[in-house]
Amino acid sequence: MTTLHIPPEWAFEFHGHRCPFMPIGYRMGKLALEHLGVAREQDHGLFVFPELGEGHPQTCMMDGMQVATGATYGKLLMAKTFYGKLAATFFHPQKGAVRFALQPEFIDAMGKFEFFAYRKRGIEPSQIALTVTEPVIQWMYDQTDDFIFKVETLPDFKFTPVKGSFNKTKCTVCGEYVFDRYVRIKDGQPMCIPCSGYGNN
Amino acid sequence: MTTLHIPPEWAFEFHGHRCPFMPIGYRMGKLALEHLGVAREQDHGLFVFPELGEGHPQTCMMDGMQVATGATYGKLLMAKTFYGKLAATFFHPQKGAVRFALQPEFIDAMGKFEFFAYRKRGIEPSQIALTVTEPVIQWMYDQTDDFIFKVETLPDFKFTPVKGSFNKTKCTVCGEYVFDRYVRIKDGQPMCIPCSGYGNN
Numbered sequence: 106m107t108t109l110h111i112p113p114e115w116a117f118e119f120h121g122h123r124c125p126f127m128p129i130g131y132r133m134g135k136l137a138l139e140h141l142g143v144a145r146e147q148d149h150g151l152f153v154f155p156e157l158g159e160g161h162p163q164t165c166m167m168d169g170m171q172v173a174t175g176a177t178y179g180k181l182l183m184a185k186t187f188y189g190k191l192a193a194t195f196f197h198p199q200k201g202a203v204r205f206a207l208q209p210e211f212i213d214a215m216g217k218f219e220f221f222a223y224r225k226r227g228i229e230p231s232q233i234a235l236t237v238t239e240p241v242i243q244w245m246y247d248q249t250d251d252f253i254f255k256v257e258t259l260p261d262f263k264f265t266p267v268k269g270s271f272n273k274t275k276c277t278v279c280g281e282y283v284f285d286r287y288v289r290i291k292d293g294q295p296m297c298i299p300c301s302g303y304g305n306n
Numbered sequence: 307m308t309t310l311h312i313p314p315e316w317a318f319e320f321h322g323h324r325c326p327f328m329p330i331g332y333r334m335g336k337l338a339l340e341h342l343g344v345a346r347e348q349d350h351g352l353f354v355f356p357e358l359g360e361g362h363p364q365t366c367m368m369d370g371m372q373v374a375t376g377a378t379y380g381k382l383l384m385a386k387t388f389y390g391k392l393a394a395t396f397f398h399p400q401k402g403a404v405r406f407a408l409q410p411e412f413i414d415a416m417g418k419f420e421f422f423a424y425r426k427r428g429i430e431p432s433q434i435a436l437t438v439t440e441p442v443i444q445w446m447y448d449q450t451d452d453f454i455f456k457v458e459t460l461p462d463f464k465f466t467p468v469k470g471s472f473n474k475t476k477c478t479v480c481g482e483y484v485f486d487r488y489v490r491i492k493d494g495q496p497m498c499i500p501c502s503g504y505g506n507n
Contacts, residue, residue, distance in 0.1 A: 115316035121348040121376040130380070147322040148430035159382055160468035161485035168380030175322040178379035179331070179369030181360055187506055188499045189474075189488025209476060209483055225472055229349035255482075267361035271426055273390075275410060281456075282410055284362035287390025298389045305388055 109246060110135035116172040120165065122230040125215065125241045129253070130169025130193075133205045136250060137195035138174060140203045140258075146175035146182065151197050152264060153183045156190035156206075162224060163191060181266075194259060202262035206255045211248065215241065276300050310447060311336035317373040321366065323431040326416065326442045330454070331370025331394075334406045337451060338396035339375060341404045341459075347376035347383065352398050353465060354384045357391035357407075363425060364392060382467075395460060403463035407456045412449065416442065477501050 112131040120127045134153070138144065143151060153176040157164045167183065170193060176182035192206035215221075218241040223233045230238070245253070272285040278300035289301040298305060313332040321328045335354070339345065344352060354377040358365045368384065371394060377383035393407035416422075419442035424434045431439070446454070473486040479501035490502040499506060 113316075115314075115319070118316070119320060119373060120378065120380065121346065127380065145322065147432035158485065158488055160470050160487050161474075162470060162472055164382050165380050168378050171378075171380065172320060177321065177369050177372075178384065179321065179328065179366050179372065181365050183379065187488070189485035190482055190498055192482065206482055209481060212483055221472075231348035269361050269363060271363055271422075273362075280410060281391055281393065281407055282413055284359065284390035286361050287359055287388070297391055 110173070111246060112169060112172060116169065119172060120168045123235065123238050123242065124165055124230045125220070125238075125245050126163050126165035127169040127172075128242060129207070129245060130166030131173045132169070132245075132250075133166065133193065133254060134170040134173025134176075134195070136254065136256075137193075137203055137205055140256065141195060141197050141200040143197050143200055145173070146180075149180055149182065149266075151176045151182060151195065152266070153193055153195050154186055154264075155183065155193040156186045156188040157193075158185060158187040158189040161189055166191065166193075194262065196262060196264055202259040202264075204257045204259055206257075208253060208255055211253045215245065218244065311374070312447060313370060313373060317370065320373060321369045324436065324439050324443065325366055325431045326419075326421065326439075326446050327364050327366035328370040328373075329443055330408070330446060331367030332374045333370070333446075333451075334367065334394065334455060335371040335374025335377075335396070337455065337457075338394075338404055338406055341457065342396060342398050342401040344398050344401055346374070347381075350381055350383065350467075352377045352383060352396070353467070354394055354396050355387055355465075356384065356394040357387045357389040358394075359386060359388040359390040362390055367392065367394075395463065397463060397465055403460040403465075405458045405460055407458075409454060409456055412454045416446065419445065 110132040112128050155167050171177045194204045196202040219237050220241045273282045274288045274295050276283050276297040277294040278296050283297040288295045289303050291301045311333045313329050356368050372378045395405045397403040420438050421442045474483045475489045475496050477484050477498040478495040479497050484498040489496045490504050492502045
């Protein structure tokens, strides 16, 4: 018996519109927490690597993952792999890693809903009538976890978070603080990357 | 007369713990919306480029920015510049761009609160007593916008979002869908990046 995971209303408020992908990401995130046996992350101990990229749709999944897991972008716990795939790996240093991917058959079946005809014509989600949006969300809720998700444990997955430091230095040009790993030296003076003109490399 | 911008309770729930930086990012985001004259973004029309990086603290600001502006990571509206600076640029194609940075004097004054002594000893925010955390949050609320933020309009700022496509192809190795811009060809067959072994470049 599985528990159906439906996002709280504030998750839709956070996301900004109603669509099926934020709730799919939420459901994926909740199932991943259950698989790993961990609670929603309050601090900095759970990492999510969505395989999404840019220039394609359905990335809204990541907002649902943030809401469900607490592995937020602001806490540096979420980073895309830029593979352009509808999948994500959830990693806890003490509990291991699990990868959830959307099943192609699920994606094909969902793609027949009218919602996507609007999206392909460039209509933004907030401008699509709820009579079009709600049926695809409800249909997704009605599908089984197995039909939606392929699940693989990844026993060899490795990830070491960057070691952090609080040290910072004032840029000698703009006067703003820069955390030390990003300070650059130009003409013997410490500067931020933009003032140095060096770029990011 | 300024309106004090305090995050709703669900913003703290989203973030996972109480700390001063999520509310600072929220306040920055709300002020940026007012400066640009735009509402919270429901869909995909407002971009935020935080100048944060990795391996340093205070990135929690970005969760407050996501909550305040609706420019979420999941909607591909937020991307770090990796400058290691406590600042962000907010860009709306029809309204222009504005940059908010934390004033060094504000950072220095805030750094004297006991909360940061705990953080520097590696104590996670959820494990710090509210009697330590709440005073620094309240102190931040009590400061003026001018003391906290440096604000610059950026008339020459340019950004063109990547053009999106719904087209996708099944990887001939794993059978999973890949959005076309990320499909790679190996031995004449379309593959996803991991199955190709090519890496991200």
